[in-house]
Amino acid sequence: MEAIEELAIQPCTSSLYLRPFRLCYRQNGTKKFWDFMRTHDSVSILIFNTSRQCFVVVKQFRPAVYMCELERHHPELFENPDKESLSRVEDPLPAVVGVTYELCAGIVDKPDLSLEEIACEEILEECGYRVPVTNLRKITSYRSGVGVTGSRQTLFYAEVTDQMRTGEGGGQPEEGELIEVVEIPLEDSMKFAYDETFPKTMGVIFSFMWFQTNIAPKLPKNKIKAP
Numbered sequence: 110m111e112a113i114e115e116l117a118i119q120p121c122t123s124s125l126y127l128r129p130f131r132l133c134y135r136q137n138g139t140k141k142f143w144d145f146m147r148t149h150d151s152v153s154i155l156i157f158n159t160s161r162q163c164f165v166v167v168k169q170f171r172p173a174v175y176m177c178e179l180e181r182h183h184p185e186l187f188e189n190p191d192k193e194s195l196s197r198v199e200d201p202l203p204a205v206v207g208v209t210y211e212l213c214a215g216i217v218d219k220p221d222l223s224l225e226e227i228a229c230e231e232i233l234e235e236c237g238y239r240v241p242v243t244n245l246r247k248i249t250s251y252r253s254g255v256g257v258t259g260s261r262q263t264l265f266y267a268e269v270t271d272q273m274r275t276g277e278g279g280g281q282p283e284e285g286e287l288i289e290v291v292e293i294p295l296e297d298s299m300k301f302a303y304d305e306t307f308p309k310t311m312g313v314i315f316s317f318m319w320f321q322t323n324i325a326p327k328l329p330k331n332k333i334k335a336p
Contacts, residue, residue, distance in 0.1 A: 175207025
């Protein structure tokens, strides 16, 4: 996962996932404009393995996170973003600075499938568990990237057992995915959530807190250990 090499930056003139626009408008009599990008909505899933009392999350290299860290150390690489030639990164940072812990998730790009069906596909592809649609519980939906994309993400909860795991997960290599499945013990989950040495998304923190409020109180007392 961390064998990242031959880095180069170039302008993005077209993309299957992002479409940049500029909105011009008048607000309270003042002319304004705002640059934004349209992208797909998405689903994410908080997965709890009841057999081992742990959360199942994913770990992967995120180029956008990596480049934010790279810019902090090498701002000169971003000084002329409109040039057409490649900008080779001669002194790259270790790939670990771009690795994050996240909930299992995926974009909504299949109009013939429901959000629940897409979520179940993602659970199988990324984490290896075969979960029936009826086993999903919708937690909520919210907007992400409100200053740039404004896309909607719908968050689900799914309980799994060891018997439901039919594969290794890891994503789809043909789509460029390289995903590591990680288990976070329930007893360590809140410590993990607030430990900044483990880069993670807000979805992980929020969903762990939701679990503590809505699911943990209903678990047998011998299943819950003090953090």
